[in-house]
Amino acid sequence: MSLWESISRTGPDAQRSLSTSGATVRLADFACASALEGRLEALHGRSVLISTSDQLAAALALIELDGIARRLVLCPPDLDPKHLPYVVATAEIDAIVTDRADSVPDLAVEAVVSIARQLHTVDVDRSPQHATEWILFTSGTTGVPKMVVHTLATLTAAIKPSGTLAGPLVWATFYDTRRYGGLQILLRALLGGGSLVLSSPGESVASFLERARDNGVTHITGTPSHWRRALMGSAASSISPVYARLSGEIADQGVIENLQDMYPQAKVAHAFASTEAGVAFEVTDGKAGFPASFLGVNESGVDLKVVDDTLRIRSPRTALHYLGRNDESLLDANGFVDTGDVVEARGDRLYFVGRRGGIINVGGLKIHPEEVEAVINRHPSVRMSLVTGRKNPIMGTIVAAEVVLTSGDGALDPGVVETTKSEILAACRSSLAAHKVPASIRFTSSLAVTASGKLGRRNA
Amino acid sequence: MSTNIRSTIVSQFEQVAAEQHHKLAPLTDERPLMESGLDSLAFAIVVARLEDSLGIDPFTASEDAQFPVTFGDFVKMYETIYESAA
Numbered sequence: 113m114s115l116w117e118s119i120s121r122t123g124p125d126a127q128r129s130l131s132t133s134g135a136t137v138r139l140a141d142f143a144c145a146s147a148l149e150g151r152l153e154a155l156h157g158r159s160v161l162i163s164t165s166d167q168l169a170a171a172l173a174l175i176e177l178d179g180i181a182r183r184l185v186l187c188p189p190d191l192d193p194k195h196l197p198y199v200v201a202t203a204e205i206d207a208i209v210t211d212r213a214d215s216v217p218d219l220a221v222e223a224v225v226s227i228a229r230q231l232h233t234v235d236v237d238r239s240p241q242h243a244t245e246w247i248l249f250t251s252g253t254t255g256v257p258k259m260v261v262h263t264l265a266t267l268t269a270a271i272k273p274s275g276t277l278a279g280p281l282v283w284a285t286f287y288d289t290r291r292y293g294g295l296q297i298l299l300r301a302l303l304g305g306g307s308l309v310l311s312s313p314g315e316s317v318a319s320f321l322e323r324a325r326d327n328g329v330t331h332i333t334g335t336p337s338h339w340r341r342a343l344m345g346s347a348a349s350s351i352s353p354v355y356a357r358l359s360g361e362i363a364d365q366g367v368i369e370n371l372q373d374m375y376p377q378a379k380v381a382h383a384f385a386s387t388e389a390g391v392a393f394e395v396t397d398g399k400a401g402f403p404a405s406f407l408g409v410n411e412s413g414v415d416l417k418v419v420d421d422t423l424r425i426r427s428p429r430t431a432l433h434y435l436g437r438n439d440e441s442l443l444d445a446n447g448f449v450d451t452g453d454v455v456e457a458r459g460d461r462l463y464f465v466g467r468r469g470g471i472i473n474v475g476g477l478k479i480h481p482e483e484v485e486a487v488i489n490r491h492p493s494v495r496m497s498l499v500t501g502r503k504n505p506i507m508g509t510i511v512a513a514e515v516v517l518t519s520g521d522g523a524l525d526p527g528v529v530e531t532t533k534s535e536i537l538a539a540c541r542s543s544l545a546a547h548k549v550p551a552s553i554r555f556t557s558s559l560a561v562t563a564s565g566k567l568g569r570r571n572a
Numbered sequence: 573m574s575t576n577i578r579s580t581i582v583s584q585f586e587q588v589a590a591e592q593h594h595k596l597a598p599l600t601d602e603r604p605l606m607e608s609g610l611d612s613l614a615f616a617i618v619v620a621r622l623e624d625s626l627g628i629d630p631f632t633a634s635e636d637a638q639f640p641v642t643f644g645d646f647v648k649m650y651e652t653i654y655e656s657a658a
Contacts, residue, residue, distance in 0.1 A: 475612065505631030506616035537591065546592060551617040552624055 114179025114240035115264055115302065116142060122305045127280055130301075131327060132168040133312035133319075135229040139175075139302070142238070145231035147172040148209070152180060152236060154223050158207040159183040161200065161221075163191075167289050167310050169211040169227045171298055176227075177209070178264055179240025185247040185259070188290045189313070190563035193217055195257050202436035203247055203259065247435055248292055250387045260387055260431040260442065268299050269429040270391035270412070277330060277354070281306030284324040286317075286334030286342070291564050292387040293360050297333055306331070318347035325351045335360035335565035336367045340496040343370055344518065352377060357394075359383040361566050362464040364486035365400045366494070372398060384464075388442055389449040390429025392416065400486070401455075401463035417448070422468055423455050424448040454480060470569060472501035474509055474547045481569070484511060484550065487543055491536050493517050498559050498567055499550065513550035516559055529555060577651050580625060584618045585610065592617075601644025608643060628653050 113121075119139055128139045137147070146152055147169070160181045164170045170186065177184055185203045199205065200219050207223040210216055216224050246267060250258040283301040287294030289310060301308035309327045311320045321342065324332065332353045334342070339358060342348045356371055356378045363382035372380045380398060385391040392414055395402045409415040414427040426448045433442050443449060452469065455462045466480025473479075481499035488497040495516045502512035517524070517532065533553050540549040560568035582599055589596040589609055596609040610618065623629040630653040640646040 475616075502620065503632075504616045504620055505629065506612055506619055510613075510616050510620055512620075541591070547613055551620045 114238070114244075115299075116175055116178065116238045117240065118264075118268075119175065119302050122303060127307070128305070129307045130168055130171055130298075130310065131307070131323075132166065132229070132310040133315055133323065135168055137168065137172060137229070137231055139307075141231045142175060142236075144236065145233045146176060146236050147228045147231050148176055149226055149228065149232065150234050151223075151225045152176060154225060155181055155207055155209070157182050157242060158223065159185065159203055159205045161185045161187060161203070161205045161208045162210075162290075163187040163208055164211045164227065164290075165189075165313060166211055166229060167294075168229050170290050171308075171310070172229070172231075173209045173227050174298075175302070178244050178246075179238070179242060181207075181244055182242050183245040183247060186249070186290050186295070188249050188563065189288055191249065191257060198256060199259070248295070248387050248431075258437070259435040261433055261435055262390075262431050266390060266429055266431060267295065268303060269427070270296070270385075271300055271303050273304065279330070280328060281331065282309065282324075282327055282329045283307065284309040284320075284327070284329040284332045286311065286320075286332075286338035287360070287565055288563065293333075293335075293385060293565070296385065296391060300331075317342050318345055321347040321350055329353055331355040331357075333357040333359065335561075336363050337361060337496065337559075337561045337567045338565045339367055339371055340516075341561065343374060344495050344516075348374055355379050355381070357381045357383060359385055360564070362466070362482050362486070363400060364482075364489050366486070366489035366491075368398060368400060384423075384453075386449075386451055388431050389425040389451055390427060390431065392423075392425050392427065392429075399461070401458075401461045404457065404460050404462055407462075415448070418455055418462070419450075421454050421456070423451045423453050423464075425451060472499070472509055472511060474501075474511060475507040477545075477547045479511060479548050481511075484513065484540065484544060484548055487540050488513060488515060488536055488550075491532070491539055493519070493532050494536065496559055496567070498569070500569075502552065504551075510551040511548060513553045514556050514559060515553055516556060524555065577626070577654055578647050581618075581622065581647055581650060584621050584625075588614050588617050588621070599643050601642060601647070603643040604641060605643060605646060622650065626650065626654060628657055633657075 126140055129136050158181050162170050162173045196217050206221050208221050209225050209227050211227050213226040246262040247259050283297055283306050285294055285297040289295050289298040309324045329351050336358050356375050381394050381396045383394040393406055407416050417424050430449050434440055454465050454468050456465045466482040471478045484499040485497045495518045497513055497515045499513050501509040504510040562568050592614045594609045630649045633653050640649050
């Protein structure tokens with residue numbers, strides 16, 4: 113069944129929509145209208161690059177083209193144009209759908225089709241003819257982009273019917289729907305009978321949240337970094353969702369509790385997912401980490417195990433393989449994805465401690481920056497922190513921390529700064545080994561967050 | 573100027589020793605660094621903090637720097653680099 117057929121089955125009443133700043137598209141209108149200026153026919157059976165400046169346009173293209181195109185390649189907003197020739201060759205792209213028809217890069221493709229942010233009435237045949245491959249880019253990689261192959265089935269396997277709500281179901285997400293995390297939310301809205309509020313390029317967190325409020329948002333998702341930024345302003349208090357979710361980075365106890373305090377009426381959940389492994393699980397008990405009982409196979413067919421301290425996942429939701437990387441296998445011989453995320457058992461729970469490869473080495477002792485950040489972030493005055501290795505002539509490397517306070521900008525009373533610094537260090541010393549305690553703490557007004565919503569790590 | 577460097581260094585030794593719960597020996601010029609009461613991690617932290625407060629790291633600034641043996645050598649190393657940078 114194609115995406116459009118699935119949407120139709122959920123009953124697209126007149127209220128359901130996808131919206132962004134300045135544009136709203138009603139799902140019901142797809143029955144007799146199109147955003148492709150009557151050129152849907154030209155894309156039958158093609159390998160299509162969806163390259164748009166606006167994520168609403170990309171979402172419309174996905175609804176239009178699943179079941180029609182042979183392959184959909186969803187370009188993330190930050191893809192360096194210099195990699196386009198590689199992408200076109202590797203994914204055998206022969207058509208581009210774009211909302212920037214005036215600035216299409218010079219690529220050898222047969223068709224360039226414009227997509228609008230609105231639908232025009234037209235006779236349209238949406239009967240599916242292909243089992244379309246969905247190609248997504250992995251997040252957090254630099255250099256040559258890594259593409260993974262999904263299908264609508266792998267992408268939607270984690271989506272369960274949403275519970276009954278008193279009013280309309282309205283999703284909003286800080287993620288970009290052109291990456292795995294955001295695409296999950298788009299598909300949840302489309303297949304779960306809801307609407308979705310999307311952010312616009314360059315839009316502030318405050319104005320996005322205002323639009324979400326005006327649209328009656330009930331479900332909202334983002335990374336811990338997105339949420340820490342949102343919680344810094346007053347805008348977060350303007351919405352009152354029934355469900356707020358964190359994923360894409362380690363959700364530490366601090367951010368989970370801050371979010372629950374902001375939305376006492378909401379179910380606050382954190383989830384584990386990656387582009388390769390798909391959605392693995394959701395944790396709803398308000399605690400960081402996940403119960404050890406999640407290991408093994410669950411009723412959804414998701415199989416989790418820990419090998420060499422990293423989480424491995426086998427499930428119907430994993431991607432099938434990498435595209436154009438014959439030497440690199442996405443799945444091991446038994447069908448497991450190695451997530452590269454290091455976990456540590458404490459009692460009957462497992463905690464994410466960081467990325468394999470993201471380790472700071474202090475005189476031969478290994479430290480995951482995330483475990484230090486989690487301690488720093490528990491201080492009530494801290495909004496977010498970044499722990500890095502700092503070169504040191506004595507130990508090779510020592511731990512350094514940059515910290516953003518809840519009070520925001522750097523206009524801080526020097527006395528308060530010193531007190532806060534001492535308190536953070538005392539907290540670190542009471543729960544971390546000496547070599548993990550930051551040797552230096554610097555307060556800053558902001559930390560870089562990547563396009564995929566994750567804290568920018570220089571070694572990532 | 574040089575008394576400033578010395579007092580900055582002494583106060584960093586004292587602060588880091590207190591943070592790390594090390595007992596600091598009296599910091600005379602003849603005191604071998606190995607017997608100052610700081611372990612290598614604490615010593616690394618002192619060097620990092622001095623770089624932050626004084627803007628210099630004599631260990632990295634000069635490739636052929638002799639590793640200081642006594643506390644007096646250590647202070648002299650900072651004073652020399654600090655004056656040449658000023």
